[in-house]
Amino acid sequence: MKAYRMTQWQAAPQFCDVDIREPGPGQVLVKVGGAGVCHSDLHVMDMPAGVLPYALPFTLGHENAGWIERVGPGVDGWAAGEPVIVYSVWGCGSCATCRVGAENYCAKAPLFSGGGLGHDGGMTSHMLVPAARFLCPLGDLDPRQAAPLTDAGLTTYHAVKRSLSLLVPGSTAVIIGAGGLGQMAIQILTALSPARVIAVDLSSEKLAAATSLGADATVAADDRAIEHVRDLTHGAGAELVLDIVGSDDTLQLAVSVARRLGHLTLVGIAGGSLQFSYLGVPTELSVASVFYGSISELAEVTALAQAGRIRPQVELFPLDQAARVYQRLREGKLHGRAVMTPNG
Numbered sequence: 001m002k003a004y005r006m007t008q009w010q011a012a013p014q015f016c017d018v019d020i021r022e023p024g025p026g027q028v029l030v031k032v033g034g035a036g037v038c039h040s041d042l043h044v045m046d047m048p049a050g051v052l053p054y055a056l057p058f059t060l061g062h063e064n065a066g067w068i069e070r071v072g073p074g075v076d077g078w079a080a081g082e083p084v085i086v087y088s089v090w091g092c093g094s095c096a097t098c099r100v101g102a103e104n105y106c107a108k109a110p111l112f113s114g115g116g117l118g119h120d121g122g123m124t125s126h127m128l129v130p131a132a133r134f135l136c137p138l139g140d141l142d143p144r145q146a147a148p149l150t151d152a153g154l155t156t157y158h159a160v161k162r163s164l165s166l167l168v169p170g171s172t173a174v175i176i177g178a179g180g181l182g183q184m185a186i187q188i189l190t191a192l193s194p195a196r197v198i199a200v201d202l203s204s205e206k207l208a209a210a211t212s213l214g215a216d217a218t219v220a221a222d223d224r225a226i227e228h229v230r231d232l233t234h235g236a237g238a239e240l241v242l243d244i245v246g247s248d249d250t251l252q253l254a255v256s257v258a259r260r261l262g263h264l265t266l267v268g269i270a271g272g273s274l275q276f277s278y279l280g281v282p283t284e285l286s287v288a289s290v291f292y293g294s295i296s297e298l299a300e301v302t303a304l305a306q307a308g309r310i311r312p313q314v315e316l317f318p319l320d321q322a323a324r325v326y327q328r329l330r331e332g333k334l335h336g337r338a339v340m341t342p343n344g
């Protein structure tokens, strides 16, 4: 089968011929329905050798959903043909964090590793999943539509859920960056909380999309954005600010519109930094970066999609267009989330 693979650091991925691997004990072979195209793959491609703990080559694609093809010995409870979504971060399964399902923060596995991230992912017709615990049933959801739930959905779901206690009636959440992840965050906030949602972006098109997905107010990311957001919160600032971009500028905006005792949660990996000083940051503001969510949170965000409360905005492409699609992602020309469909 053809697979779209990282074969060298700081070089374009290549299409290679690889064998379909048979599932061993406890493993599951998944026929890939959809493999999402994520911005973080561009960071992986651009990384110099030695930064990420990944051995090359490996197949890209860390947002995967499909159908069970075959199960290995000892795997019970899954039937061939059943639609599933694949949890992307593969922990050890036995350390204290893995045992509560938070395999994204496994104490033993290398940082940020899983299918499509150092291990073979979903940009190919069949993907070997090393343990059945990494699968959640999709029910009636189409794997091609659901694939982005594993990263864009799960990451934003976790980022919102950890701050739900702050999001009481009358509270405000600010989303900086209204692209794929931001649009998912807006839908999740609207589904889970009574908070007023303010979306900030450079693009008027993305702000219009934010409004259609439930944002209560939108603010253009110009040099008056801080003032506009603070006015919308009557000067107090927002209980939760989600920075989906993560540049110097967006982090400055985030800290300037956050409220005392609030949360500033960094999702985007643009690599910017934040000045921290006693008077420069709201008192008792908690700042955290997040990476994915737990396996149980993947089941929860999947349930939200099954209930029709959130809808990933996807554009589908055949796998052989992968290089062109990543180029369009790099140029900012994709609307919603691009999903490769290796099996049509």
Ligand SMILES: [Zn+2]
Residues within 6 Å of the ligand: 038, 039, 040, 041, 062, 151, 152
């Ligand atoms: Zn990703």
Ligand SMILES: [Zn+2]
Residues within 6 Å of the ligand: 091, 092, 093, 094, 095, 096, 097, 098, 103, 105, 106, 107, 108, 109
């Ligand atoms: Zn672990």
